[in-house]
Amino acid sequence: MSAVEDVVTEAPAVEAVPKRAMTLGLGTSLVVLAALCLAPLFVKNFIIFQMTMLLIYGLAVLALNILTGGSGQFSLGQSAFYAVGAYTSAILMEHANMNYALTLPIAGLVCFAFGFLFGQPALRLSGVYLALATFALATAMPQLLKLGFFEHWTGGVQGLVVTKPDAPFGLPMSQDMWLYYFTLAITVGIYIASVNLLRSRSGRAFMAIRDNEIAASAMGVDVALYKTLAFGVSAGITGVAGGLGAIAVQFVAPDGYTITLAISLFLGMVVGGVGWLPGSIVGSAFIIFVPNMAEGISKGLSGAVFGVLLFLVIFLVPHGARQVAIVAQGLIAKLKR
């Protein structure tokens, strides 16, 4: 026995969030949903497109939130899963002439498998190591997509063009508006499923692992299984988001899925509040609109504005939008009294 032992005081990667604090109340949820349903009726097609992207990125941030806020593992490599989903959808639509709606569950399944497999080696990693491995995955992904070997399918550097679907059953809607409602339906469905997942047995297992891995395994939680499962679920949802993204943007190319995207999604989660599912949409709005505004101030400044805002968030409101929401709730309660 050496006198000096290396003791690693393992602090949880993420601060604990009780499961009740993870969602909005029913009333608030319905108001938000109604707003999301009605908003596109009053705005131009371009803004509808941006709102669609808001939902799509919101879905991707939600997926990351399940992984990080739920099971305490993080990933800087979500762009890789997003890319796999997008390419799966695009390839199926363009090469197999499959209906766009059918490609989404397939994209989800493919990404689930991919995430589950990536979760296997990732099992041995925690904290910074996991961040590192996923960071490397995100950096390597565009190069993998450019490979000559897959070029027949992926279109290489040029990528693939995807046709935008028309509204079905002769509904009198523009393509953008149809896609928006289609995306909204999927987002709401996945959101409800995620909330239920986190409230289920598996969700509690995730949170037990997040808060204390050793205690969780002592309680009989199969740590390895649930960690890889969390990775799989997260990747699967990201894959669906990627597929939707490919349909909305009508284009996939390797350079659309760089580390920048992975970083954006990560930022979205931090800004929205880790472990607070509705925050995903807030975070997604942040990563879509802030760069635009920053470009408006000065071209090429968006990265800096992003970074500075992020520092402000982690210094001033470490829990992101969740913290703001709690303060707001307190104020409203006070006013009512």
Place this chain on the structure above:
Amino acid sequence: MELFTNQVLAGIATGAIYACMALAVVMIYQAIDHLNFAQGEMAMFSTFISWQLMQWGVPYWGAFVLTLALSFAGGILIERLLFKPLAKAPILTNVAGFIALFAIINSVAGLIWDFTIKQYPTPFGSSPFLGSQLISTHQAGMIGVTVLLLVLLFIFFQYTRIGLAMRAAASLPESARLVGINTSWMIALGWGMATAIGAIAGMLIAPVVFLEPNMMGGVLIYGFAAAVLGGLTSPLGAVIGGFLVGIFENLAGTYIPGVGNELKLPIALALIIVVLVVKPAGLFGRPIVKRV
């Protein structure tokens, strides 16, 4: 056989750069137990500073020394302003901080110096080294500087009071504080040194990859791979890891069909994952012992 020797030597030369990056990563990891994802961008920014100094007419070695001093000060400043307040925060917050720093530096460098590719001078010249066809003088210089740096660091950590204090602060912060070591400043010092080492790596590789704000992306991943291979807790391991990764990269690019240039980053990824799975502590790292 000549091709083989050639590739190994070229691998050692690029490995020298990865070794520098890995060394910088390990320095900060030792000090604060976090991986600095902004390390590559910090090195890039330092390189731009040296380039700017040279544009203003400062001779190479003058710019070199001045840049090291500025980087050192810059590293300490970043630690004091941004990361000291985050010392007790969860890992996630720290990762977010590094990512934010990454975005800021990348964007600011692009804003000041724009994204066009710039030539960067080499102090060693690019003629063949000592008349041999195998490596260029610049590559030999890169290897020389890295080895020199390693020796200097070894002397610093092994034979100076402050080096000892830094090691103590990194391995047992509480005890170090009890014997009167200012651990907080030791961390800042670690940041300063890491930034300066990163600057050396940047200035050495700039003649090879050319100077532009995104130049360190791939290098950083290789630096991480090298640090992981050597063990994140061992500076010597980081350097050896760097050379091994450089050689491996070149040999894989030459001999495995279909790898070539386009698969280089995925190789680093594969390397990181394989090392972490097979030997998580790396070749020279201390295994992590968890107390329940």
